[in-house]
Amino acid sequence: MNFETPPLVETFSDQLDRFIELEVEPLEAEHDQFLGETGEQSLLDADGRVCEEYLSVMDEIQRASVEAGFYTMHMPESVGGGGLSLLEFTMMMEHLHDRHPDGFHEDIVDLLSVTPALLPCHDDEYQRERFFDPVMDAEMHLCFGLTEPDHGSDITHMETTAERDGDEWVIDGTKCFITNSTFADAIMVHARTSGEDGDPRGISSFLVERDNPGWQQGKVQRAMGGDVGRHAFNHFTDCRVPAEQMVGEEGRGFMDAAMRLVGWTRLHLTAKCVGRAQWLFEQCVDYAKQRTSFGEPIGTRQSIKNMLAELRTDIEQTRWLYRHAAWRYDQGENPRWEQSAAWLRGGELWNRAADVAIQVHGGAGFFRSLPFEGEYRAARAARIYDGTDEIQRRTIANQFLDR
Template sequence: MLDLETRAQLVATIRRFVDDRLIPAEAEVAEQDAIPSDIIQEMRDLGLFGLSIPEEFGGLGLGMADKAALIFEIGRAAPAFRSIFATNVGIGSQGIVIDGTPEQKAAYLPRIASGELIGSFALTEPDVGSDAGSVRTSAVRDGAFYVLNGTKRFITNAPLAGLFTVMARTDATQKGARGVSAFAVEAGMPGLSTGKPEKKMGQQGAHVCDVIFENCRVPASALIGGVEGMGFKTAMKVLDKGRLHIAAACVGLAERIIDDMMDHAVTRTQFGKSIADFQMLQVMFADSRAEAYAARAMVEDAARRRDAGEDVSVLASCAKMFASEMVGRVADRNVQVHGGAGYIREYRAEQLFRDARLFRIYEGTTQIQQGIIARAMASEARERAGL
């Protein structure tokens, strides 16, 4: 963990970067559906692509609490900026960090940490979303190779990716997650192609598309960890970090939106006074502030517990569920406080409203998180009852 002074300096640096470079570029990114290359290079220079990658491989090696402190700041800008490096510090690299072979770590982690390689996590399929254990993409062993066939859908950063972490079924006789393995597949392999980037509701500048495998032959050394049937377990090991990352991003965006809301409220006058003085709007302000504070406290608590070695899978689900729902409510209130201006693109309220909507879906929908939490509660209750 970073000492408090170093963390404070790093947080201040990222805050300045967000205020001076990212927020002013939001309108351009939304209009062009692309992040300027010079901003991406500045992100590389700041080390954002390697936040959670061990220092021995060129990353910053941050713990969860330190990483959350930075994501709170990055999250204040439009989510596309975070998305460009999020897979590198999350599910696009952590499978290799946790379960990769020494050769895989040496080959990929330094390039991921520097941002030379954009990582992408290929799990979701046309008929496989929340039911991740039903992966249909196949990986059939053929001598020193595996042959991959199947289609992955809505894969973040796929158009830019240099490396895909691919979940594929290596044992067709095993149902569910037990037959699923993870592969590190480099872009440009014969038989690997990407589809047309999707046009999305929000988060312009963050690109998703299909990833298609047609008799794609990858070396057996691409099997992460060198063991079949471990892919789903590898993915599960990094989910709590990913969900806390998303929760922290939701907190950052909510705090930004609250600032925008209040800046508008104190300068907008109606009936001879600032609308910030209207009691019915003050309810929205207070609810937003309290809920954002609660979400921040949840993330910080769960992150500290994870760094201390505790199992925080349920706490991570709680934080992700609450924070993603919270930022949606805050974004909606912001549109309402802006009134007609909230529906006009120039004021950014409508863009951030659309951007916020995705947080309730990826890294496990709200309903998936509720199921995880409820099952854990029932299990604890049965244990107390001796059942």
């Protein structure tokens, strides 16, 4: 294993910085009402959804990102992507997030639309033209309908069903906590088509378009922090979908779509956490050098030194944990326990970094004039989505207990 940053990643990182400078920062200056301590007030419309003006800015960034090669850099070259390995891509994600969180840079990629779960659509001419190509060109946005009101970690017990009726499938059920569902053009819905509760076999995946009358959106779910205005209850009642909009094979949607994403998602999310934590750490170091109390910089206090030393150590441990797991993934292995270990530590790291940043900045860190309280709220979700801390610990333990 080579511990040096690959030259391709260094080149891409430099190009990404240049892209942000030329394409993203001018839009941030033009639409600064969405940024800063009052930005959230402008971001949402009267119904609590992301407003159309912001969505148009997001679309502009993503179309430019397609042209620059960043939007699909993580997809295989065989389907028109950039062909980055998972290790290379996670390193890019760490670099993308190692900067001030109050900006539009996260819109450069859409990792809920452009995912490996979409790859089966490329092999089907109808799905490639109707869904895959528009998604790759940032002309269509997807969301991922898996979680239900009564089923999160136990998702294989889902109550959403789909029954065959001639040339259609009829979907009934409710999904919740679905990120980007308030504006997505289509949703990949997972529903049981056969099998028993708890069996991952028998769960199929379907692409449902926004104008389908059987897909009705309910209450918008107001998030504690982070991606506000993007979540809602999604109800499917007698939702009729053409048979050709089933993704992959019948009964294998959970295994071939949802489970295909598990390791990939957990590792790029861990990289995001490392990037966020690195930026928070650097802000703390700068502040500790400048802020004085009792006539000395607070960085001379042993208590501050201890906090920063522990945080820096945690960052480095988590960085190499996710990179090793990504490297193994690229070798054709699937170390599920190691992916879970990385994500467990990644979520904890982001939470701890935000907490340390507030503590080091004292009273100022508690208020919205600085970004740290927002990071504190956003980081908390990382210990829940894509598998709770408890699920990660169970996955790790089962590896060694032969479960």
